[in-house]
Amino acid sequence: MKKQKNLIVILLLVGLIGWGLMDLRGESGNELNSETTVVDVEVGLNQGNLAPDFELETLEGEPLKLSDFRGEKVILNLWATWCPPCRAEMPHMQDYYEKHKNDGVTILAVNLTTQERNKDAVRPFVYEEFQLTFPVVLDVDGDIGAMYQAYSIPTTYVIDTEGFVQNKVIGPMSYEMMETMINNIN
Incomplete structure (x- = not known):
């Protein structure tokens, strides 16, 4: 038993x-x-961080997100119309964009609208004075400028195809600088 x-x-x-x-x-x-x-990915502005996503409207009122450009190398430029170094780099950016827009590279220009002395100056700056063809969005509340720490302008971030920050530049960029930075990332 x-x-x-x-x-x-x-x-x-x-x-x-x-x-x-x-x-x-x-x-x-x-x-x-x-x-x-799931490996935690740090969102931030340091090299190797996932760039913080945002959504802003274009001059035509269309919503555009940074993450819409995943798969492309992105030159994220924060600027204002009155800024002399911003004005100096725009022809270089336009030339670079025209040459490389079909190579998986884009420029996303964020106008720091809250810093504009004359908000009506943005449209003529983009379309008439510099004839920019790359995407331009408006930071009308100043949130993205603050998020991306654009305390001195222009401020530019180079972001790889997976959305990770690779470089940060404070001050104007030349065509050659863009070429070098973009060629050194995936």
């Missing part, structure tokens, strides 16, 4: 252990369920 009780206890334990193992398996019992480990 004692042997039977021990055998029953052993069978119950084996059954419970077996059931516990089945619980770890998928419905078919063939695959172990494991929690997917």
Whole structure:
């Protein structure tokens, strides 16, 4: 009788252990369920950080997000119309964009609208004076300028195809600087 009780206890334990193992398996019992480990990606402005995403409107009122450009190398430029170094770099940016827009490279220009002395100057600056063809969005609340720490302008971030910050430049960029920075990232 004692042997039977021990055998029953052993069978119950084996059954419970077996059931516990089945619980770890998928419905078919063939695959172990494991929690997917997600590597935390740090969002930030330092090299190697995922660039903070944002959505702003173009001059035509169309919404545009930074993440819309995943898969492309992005030169994210924060600027204002009254800024002499910003004005100096715009022809270089336009030339660079025209040459490389079909090579998986874009320039996304964020006008720091809250810093504009005359908000009506943005449209003529873009379309008439510099004839810019790359995307231009308006930071009308100043949130993106603050988020991207554009305390001195122009401020530019070079972002790789996966959305990670590779470089930060404070001051005007030349065509050659853009060429070098873009060529050194994936």
